[in-house]
Amino acid sequence: TSPQFDCNGRILRLDRPRVMGIVNITPDSFSDGGAHFDAEAAIAHGLRLAQEGADILDVGGESTRPGSQEVPVEEELRRVVPVIEGLARNTALPISIDTSKPEVMRAAIKAGAGMLNDVYGLRREGALDAAAELGMPVVLMHMLGEPRAMQEAPEYDDVVGEVHRFLAERIFAAEMAGVARKNIIADPGFGFGKTVAHNLQLLAQLRRFTELGVPVLAGLSRKKTIGELTGRDEPRQRVHGSVAAHLIAAQNGATIVRAHDVAATVDALKVWAAVAAVAPPRKDA
Numbered sequence: 001t002s003p004q005f006d007c008n009g010r011i012l013r014l015d016r017p018r019v020m021g022i023v024n025i026t027p028d029s030f031s032d033g034g035a036h037f038d039a040e041a042a043i044a045h046g047l048r049l050a051q052e053g054a055d056i057l058d059v060g061g062e063s064t065r066p067g068s069q070e071v072p073v074e075e076e077l078r079r080v081v082p083v084i085e086g087l088a089r090n091t092a093l094p095i096s097i098d099t100s101k102p103e104v105m106r107a108a109i110k111a112g113a114g115m116l117n118d119v120y121g122l123r124r125e126g127a128l129d130a131a132a133e134l135g136m137p138v139v140l141m142h143m144l145g146e147p148r149a150m151q152e153a154p155e156y157d158d159v160v161g162e163v164h165r166f167l168a169e170r171i172f173a174a175e176m177a178g179v180a181r182k183n184i185i186a187d188p189g190f191g192f193g194k195t196v197a198h199n200l201q202l203l204a205q206l207r208r209f210t211e212l213g214v215p216v217l218a219g220l221s222r223k224k225t226i227g228e229l230t231g232r233d234e235p236r237q238r239v240h241g242s243v244a245a246h247l248i249a250a251q252n253g254a255t256i257v258r259a260h261d262v263a264a265t266v267d268a269l270k271v272w273a274a275v276a277a278v279a280p281p282r283k284d285a
């Protein structure tokens, strides 16, 4: 019996590796350079990812890439609520909200989202209580420091051990706050305060994180590590490298991968699942 998540009435089954499609809300190109965001374009993109075979859609209103600045809560709400409402109305897929702010978590669930995806691991003021009260599945991710400075000179004695310990502590904190363990997903946070070498170690040893006893999510799509390994400077040129990395993540125990290029990733994981179905049981199973 494989785990499944009830995401506000929409079910995400983890009987095989699943694809979380990325729906970023970007400034619209016709705006007067002001902070207008194109909800219609984001909704259309999400529906396209659903067509491509996404199992869940991840909506984010604040960039957390290295060097990014925080977005005020009112602005983040203005961006994500219309997109979540539009997606919830037009697709039956579960929707996750990529936010660290408790107010945004609450509004997103009210608007129809069914999973919290917090790159800050519920460490913001009020986030643990919000997650516990909302009772939805939640992704707890590791980040070293803050997006603004996390990539300056990340250092670890033992990156896998330290990320593992952080995730164990956040899972404990979440359970103590009232989050049901069956609702927790762990994520090592590729690219969030890690060098290429750190990311490679985390991917090579990803199975260590399944020892936490919760499903593991991996998000490597179009990230700098893929670019450096393949020499592809443009994120759009990193599809093949990203698919390879997510295939390895599935082989190493990930049951959700977070991707931009959904169709390519879905096809790769179909091949993976067919082979996994006939493979002899794992020795460490």
Ligand SMILES: Nc1nc2[nH]c(SCCc3ccc(S(N)(=O)=O)cc3)nc2c(=O)[nH]1
Residues within 6 Å of the ligand: 063, 064, 065, 066, 098, 117, 118, 119, 139, 141, 151, 187, 189, 190, 191, 192, 217, 218, 219, 220, 222, 223, 224, 225, 258
């Ligand atoms: N659970 C989960 N949620 C996520 N949300 C994001 S947004 C990506 C921000 C970013 C962009 C680019 C680089 S870089 N410098 O490595 O290319 C790092 C971080 N990612 C993840 C992830 O992994 N998991």
